[in-house]
Amino acid sequence: MMSNSPMVSTMMPVHLSINHFLERAGLLFGTNEVISRRPDKSYIHHTYADIYKRTRQLAQALTDLGLNKGDRVATLCWNHHVHLESYFGIPAAGGVMHTLNLRLSADEIAWIANDAQDRFLIVDDVLLPLLNQFKDKCRFEHIIVVPFSGQVHTGPELDYESLLSQTDATHFQYADHHEDDPVSMCYTSGTTGKPKGVVYSHRSTVLHTLVGCLGDFWSLKSTDVVFPVTPMFHANSWGIPYGAMMMGAKLVFPGPHLHPEDLLDCMQYAPPSLALGVPTIWMGLIQTYEAALQTQPDRWRLPKGMRSLVGGAAVPEALIRAFDKHGIWIMQGWGMTETSPLCTVSYPKSEFADASEQEKFRRAAMAGAPVPLVDLRIRDDHGHNAAWDGQQVGEIQVRGPFITGSYHQVPVEADKFSDDGWLRTGDVASVDASGFVRITDRTKDLIKSGGEWISSVDLENALMAHPSIAEAAVVAIPDIKWSERPLACVVLKPGAALDTQALANHLQHMGFAKWQLPDRYELLDQIPRTSTGKFYKLKLREMFPA
Numbered sequence: 001m002m003s004n005s006p007m008v009s010t011m012m013p014v015h016l017s018i019n020h021f022l023e024r025a026g027l028l029f030g031t032n033e034v035i036s037r038r039p040d041k042s043y044i045h046h047t048y049a050d051i052y053k054r055t056r057q058l059a060q061a062l063t064d065l066g067l068n069k070g071d072r073v074a075t076l077c078w079n080h081h082v083h084l085e086s087y088f089g090i091p092a093a094g095g096v097m098h099t100l101n102l103r104l105s106a107d108e109i110a111w112i113a114n115d116a117q118d119r120f121l122i123v124d125d126v127l128l129p130l131l132n133q134f135k136d137k138c139r140f141e142h143i144i145v146v147p148f149s150g151q152v153h154t155g156p157e158l159d160y161e162s163l164l165s166q167t168d169a170t171h172f173q174y175a176d177h178h179e180d181d182p183v184s185m186c187y188t189s190g191t192t193g194k195p196k197g198v199v200y201s202h203r204s205t206v207l208h209t210l211v212g213c214l215g216d217f218w219s220l221k222s223t224d225v226v227f228p229v230t231p232m233f234h235a236n237s238w239g240i241p242y243g244a245m246m247m248g249a250k251l252v253f254p255g256p257h258l259h260p261e262d263l264l265d266c267m268q269y270a271p272p273s274l275a276l277g278v279p280t281i282w283m284g285l286i287q288t289y290e291a292a293l294q295t296q297p298d299r300w301r302l303p304k305g306m307r308s309l310v311g312g313a314a315v316p317e318a319l320i321r322a323f324d325k326h327g328i329w330i331m332q333g334w335g336m337t338e339t340s341p342l343c344t345v346s347y348p349k350s351e352f353a354d355a356s357e358q359e360k361f362r363r364a365a366m367a368g369a370p371v372p373l374v375d376l377r378i379r380d381d382h383g384h385n386a387a388w389d390g391q392q393v394g395e396i397q398v399r400g401p402f403i404t405g406s407y408h409q410v411p412v413e414a415d416k417f418s419d420d421g422w423l424r425t426g427d428v429a430s431v432d433a434s435g436f437v438r439i440t441d442r443t444k445d446l447i448k449s450g451g452e453w454i455s456s457v458d459l460e461n462a463l464m465a466h467p468s469i470a471e472a473a474v475v476a477i478p479d480i481k482w483s484e485r486p487l488a489c490v491v492l493k494p495g496a497a498l499d500t501q502a503l504a505n506h507l508q509h510m511g512f513a514k515w516q517l518p519d520r521y522e523l524l525d526q527i528p529r530t531s532t533g534k535f536y537k538l539k540l541r542e543m544f545p546a
């Protein structure tokens, strides 16, 4: 007799879990290394076997301290092995790791910690002065201090290393969980309005990790040496800690030392094969490197063949070309805290194989194509989908299993999500026939002059293509006649001199029409940075109100 019962899958109902990555690392990659740079610039080495053991000890210790499922455990830490242990140890115990951005003001951090209801805090000893500025405003029940500078912590708080050494995790049991249970959370930077919490799940994290590690993107291997300069306190360091654990890649953490000289020193100590950072950091690095080639040619070597994933802000073509001269290929990615973050990557699709050199660089300076599992569309001002013709622009909207569908304890707002549930990113872009996204601006950074839009990103990229310009950021200033006009803030390379006319001539030579040219140019020593190291355009608008 044929049964009429519905067909069901025969697959095991096993939930996706990041605990599996930790178990894999313990089983398969025990001898691979994790290196961290300490505050005194010395290096501390661990193997994945050490990290595996210590992470489970952390999970057991948190459980013994009374952590309940879903409790938030905040971290206030630089990039190092203990932060990696927290990425896995907190969820292993059933907690939710909440990375606090150490570059925010004390009041902002306190607001965020309270909004998330953080119960535990893991903090670097070198960051205790920052913690002391806001601790009284928060309700941390347990503060665990990481003796990162090498001294055992003796205050009333717990010492991380003592806690671990007193904890036997031989019989540690992972907390029961469903794949949709939260593992971590991160707040948006809140450049418009209050920061909002994005909560990632086991499922979203596993899927994001698998996609990121694919061949056309990070192409992560156990033989890789990964140098995450992107902070672990923001957007999960683009997911690289999860990918490295899954693949057993060697990790080199820069600790608190992010100056170009320090990064270059670190790269000599353990030459990376994959490095990640925002464009501003990479601009400083290449300028320092090239200047040193003139005076101390043997001081540093950039690792030949290193891949570099750069994103978080538009990557100027000039930067990609500058690294290419030294054999380093920069791959651009676009995404945001809300999207885990990887959404698009500029990679050499097979159809570009015969493209000219110029075309390859032009594409590398684009945000690239959506990664698998991400649906992407461009919505014009009338709510219609823009054609993928490289011309029509509109807001990027995305949807997918690692894209947030709401914010922590915030009612869903129409300006954040479309009626049919897609995330409204606030980024303005076009997509071409190859599926490559070209970001024109953030909605709030576009310059509206006499009814026409001017792209600040295009002007910045053109300015930074000038050999005498180190950095450039373009913002809108109010204008009675035109509503808004562009103002360009420019940082010249050491010893360079350029006047306004030369700058305008350069832009015209790069193809800009007269009405698109900035009305004003301001020469600065440095462009102010946001808490995540990007150009701080809000601050520039405050500095130059009109």
Ligand code: ADP
Pocket: 188, 189, 190, 191, 235, 310, 311, 312, 313, 314, 315, 332, 333, 334, 335, 336, 337, 338, 367, 425, 426, 427, 439, 441, 442, 530, 532, 534
């Ligand atoms: P914030 O910059 O506000 O701290 P995120 O780190 O989430 O928050 O940044 C997300 C934003 O960064 C995106 O919405 C976009 O504006 C910008 N961004 C990220 N990658 C790129 C890129 N490759 N090109 C241009 N802009 C980018």
